[in-house]
Amino acid sequence: MCWHSRTLFAGMIAFGMLMSPALAFDFGRPATPEEIKLWDIDVQPDGKGLPDGSGTVAQGKQVFAENCAVCHGDNGQGGRNDRLVGGQGTLASDMPIKTVGSFWPYATTLFDYIRRAMPYQAPGSLSVDETYAVAAYILSLNGILPADGKLDKASLPNVKMPNRDGFIPEAEFGPSRPGGKK
């Protein structure tokens, strides 16, 4: 950046003014739709962001055994890492057990988290179909999906999680705050 525009920036900051649009691409470069697609993996509770594809509970059982059981136990009962199954009815007890089944409010979060972070040693290594499948399997272990269940981008957002209404958002920051469209 040249001396002239540096001085200009200093002036703008001093007076709290907005960027001049003419200078907008002095920094960075436009992102192309193709490259945004590579990173744009987040999923929202209404299903926005879910990819095409599908997976069944039966397929998920196999994926789970190969990729997840070593840390989470053969049936998601927990091991070296988090327990994924059970705990429903314990949240108000002295020993609450927080699992996907007892605590997680949105099934979309399960898909998003598996896709971005699991399996721990190789995040991103599962295909979209495998991700739907293993999410379906974990939900079936919790009695939320039937043994012959199947998930895709249409059905996943409609899964009602048992603890969906178990959260109290802070008034100052939650979705219903002034200006914070729900």
Next chain:
Amino acid sequence: MRQPSEVITSIAPSELKPTSAIVSRRSFVGGLSAGIAGAIAADPAGAETLADVPPREPGADLGGHSERSKFVKIDRIPEAGPGKRNVDPSDAINSKTPHQKLVGGITPTDLHYERSHSGVPDLDPEKHRLLIHGMVQKPVVFSVDDLTRMPSISRVVFIECTGNGWENWKEADPNLTVQNTHGLISTNEWTGVPLKFLIDLVGKADGSSWMLAEGGDGAGVDRSIPLTDEIMNEAFVAYGQNGEPLRPAHGFPMRLLMPGFEGNLNIKWLRRLKFGDQPWMTRWETARYTQLLADGKARQFQLRMETNSVITQPSGMMQIRPGYNRITGLAWSGHGKIAKVEVSTDGANSWKEAQLNHPVLPKAQVRFQMDWIWDGKPTKIVSRSTDEKANVQPDRQSFIAATGTNALFHYNAQQTWSIDGDGRVRNVLA
């Protein structure tokens, strides 16, 4: 980093002297040894007379990097969760700051606490990119070089893991140090680009009230951030830490800085900001960093870190001697500046206002200190802070009455240290 005038303590020199004429040199040294002995292997009898002090001699060659003295033993400790200490490093999820061995208000960079969710990636800055997209006029890809060429700010702020204090929810293990109980907070000077500047570059849509921040770590940690006026004015993308590039443990080459808010929101290894109009409900803001109340409901988006303080000397596992003891510790609030810190040396029956070291900065840890003559009788010492918004750090009993004991995160009750007749300092609930 600081102007010389800013590091002057607020305490007049006369106030720093032992307040009792009967304090002997021996008890004075004994009192101090409780604190500093943790970091420095100082034997009061190491040099009885000046003749015992080793003669001067030429030292080691000058190097490109200065190291700590071989006499200083000071380390973070990796841990795995409440009660899960001395774990294999591969099982550690955080590493705690040794507050009992530190002085002043700035945490040394290599001792800044760390919470990482998928190890510590060391990302190549040449290949790192920050994508800003979503509800914006122009989605843009930035390089590290782009950021470092932009106008920057520097700010001293604390970052605190919401798990700080989580050892004491249900019981107090008497073997804990303040590093175990409160080692998940640190204060550094961070340098970077105001979020507002980046937002102006991409042209955020007026209807966007939330921002997703995502890291480039294996877990791709991501959080939804509400774009309140306060956050819009104070958040920044940092590339500098205490005057140098970020350490990998703290998000090299760039991270989000959210002064006063949950440590987890300060996304490390930042590689994506996406603007939207509702929260994403990521795993971390639903299943993880939410606080279970006694009735089984969980508080969500409890994003601000509360008014807090802790005595760091004398503190857990130290031993003091009767006579002069300086009580010192750290106070902080996500609401702003600390207004005052009070200390009780009689188990919260009576309180005395401690002195605050300057500068007292908003959303930064401030050191407090107070003279104390210990009469040798068992007692309890405790601190409580009040911030500029009049928030007072709660006592444990009222805190637990309001929150229950299952919240796991956001513990800011007053920390009590008991002292027995032999001067042993131990962690207790109250």
